Amino acid sequence: MNALDLLWQHALSLLFILLVSVGMYRMSLLGRADLPRVTGRVTRISTAHYTTVGQLVSARHAGSLRYLHLEGQAEPFELFVGTAPGDFSPALNRLAQLRTGDSISVYSAPNGFRLGPLRLPILQAQPEPVKQGVRFIDRGPESIFAEGNRKHQVLALCCWLTLSGVVFLLLVLRRRERESAAVRSLF
Structure with missing residues (x-):
């Protein structure tokens, strides 16, 4: 498995965690x-x-x-x-x-x-x-x-941290894809 596939898996995992965190946060506000x-x-x-x-x-x-x-x-x-x-x-x-x-x-x-x-x-x-x-x-x-309401604060923090992780991974993925495209264009 190459690094790009691993990064995509981490990004998808973080998106799933974000989805669960947002759902739990919404439930906590009922x-x-x-x-x-x-x-x-x-x-x-x-x-x-x-x-x-x-x-x-x-x-x-x-x-x-x-x-x-x-x-x-x-x-x-x-x-x-x-x-x-x-x-x-x-x-x-x-x-x-x-x-x-x-x-x-x-x-x-x-x-x-x-x-x-x-x-x-x-x-x-x-x-x-x-x-x-x-x-x-x-x-x-x-x-x-x-x-x-402390649970609300913890869940909100989890949402923000996970979202930050997703954005960071997506930026890394985008950079890797650009680098691989540049290398491929050389050949």
Whole structure:
């Protein structure tokens, strides 16, 4: 494989990464009106979740996860509430105000990845014993939880870096093609 083919492969890979990053960024900007809503009564809020066979679902982020169990929902909602430096901390976290029996609305992004109307099965999350991607929780007109916006900033940075990489590779490819054309014209 020559250098030109390798550069084209890198350019195509970066374009794919850019496409995925832009799609994820667009999803991260969805508001309450654009997200599926689940309404129900709180049955329990816990700091750990076990499967039906007694295995701990996740030991990652010890102390930074909460599991919100709603009446009529088989799986709990997983909420990240970490406040350590570098965490994607929530913009609003008043989960301590929730009580068993409170009627709430949970707005969460669907598992998997959507790019407009296209659903990419390659990027779908594996079936989890918990529901992830909670963006907002409301109790009546009162907001209880809102996901932070740091993810938006990271995704925007990824988009810009990938786009810069694509432009750089395309410029290198163009220069290589010009050089090869100049060499061919000599013969």
